Amino acid sequence: MKSKTLKSTEGSEVTILVVGASGATGRLLVEELLNRGHYVIAIVRSPESLPNHLVDNLKLTVVIASVLELSDAELAQHVGGCDAVASCLGHNLSLKGIFGQPRRLVTDAVRRLCYAIKSSNSMKPTKFVLMNTTGNRNRDLHEPISFAQKCIIGLIRILVPPHADNEEAADYLRVEIGQDGQAIDWTVVRPDSLINNEKVTAYEVYPSPTRSAIFDAGKTSRINVAHFMADLITDADTWQRWKGQMPVIYNDH
Structure with a gap:
């Protein structure tokens, strides 16, 4: 089963904390949420990485910090009053970003934000x-992959720390937070090979991958990822469809 999306209806104003807001997808998510009229708190290490037209928006609050360097009390203060938290955190594609510290940037941030x-x-x-x-499987579902892909993913898990970080972060939500919904409801968005497009285009969302992430990767534009994440946060029907799941998003060609 798939769902095909181009636009959604927005509800009332909400407040969203975005971490990784200065990244290639994070900036687009912040802009999408602001364009929908919502309040955004963006945690960024370098405020100059955000375009001026976003920084000048009165509904944006910029917190200059590394999320892992904030104290528990500071994080709780920023999270307090937020309707949603969105993480677009990732490792920089450099030797230091891939192999340097912190090795568990995403996982540690997810843990601390949930706390x-x-x-x-x-x-x-x-x-x-x-x-x-999409290279990370949802172990709540039967998502079979070939023996060859399993071997390659195993090597990537050992040799490329960011992949293991992504797996552990998703597993924390899936296993530790679970499905009880008492304090946190979650969704893990799995794009395939990321590309840059200027505008939102039609895209398709599936519960599981429909193609091999290694041998037959699809394409997902960052702006479509931002649009879908914004839909999850602001559209009740989209949230009810995908909460507690790990939807896969592909561009619709």
Whole structure:
């Protein structure tokens, strides 16, 4: 079963904390949420990485910090009052970014943010939307892969630390947070090979990959990922369809 999306209806204004907001997809998510009229708190290490037209938006609050360097109290303060948290964190594609510290950037951030959400004692569950990768399987479902792909993924897991980080971050939400929805409801978004497009195009969303991430990878534009993540946060029907799951998103060619 698939769902095909181009645009959605927005509900009332909400407040969203975005980490990884200065990244290639994070900036697009921040812009998409602001364009829909919502309030955004963006945690960034370098404010100059955000375009001026975003920084000048009165509904954007910029927190200049590394998410892992914030204290528990500071994180709880930023999370408090937020309806949703979105993570577009990833490792820079450089030797230092791939093999340097922190090796578990995404996982540690997810853990600490979830702890902060639980500490906030919100009256309703907070949405958590994590950007991940289609190379990571959803172990709650039967997602078979070939022996060759299994071998390659195993090598990548050992040799390329960011892949293991993505797996552990998703597994934390899937296993540790689970499906009880008392404090946190979550969705893990799995794009395939990321590309840059200027505009949102039609895209397709599936519960599991429909092609091999190694031998037959599809393409997913970053702006479509941002659009889908914004839909999850702001559109009730989209959220109900995908919460507690790891949807895969492909561009519709």
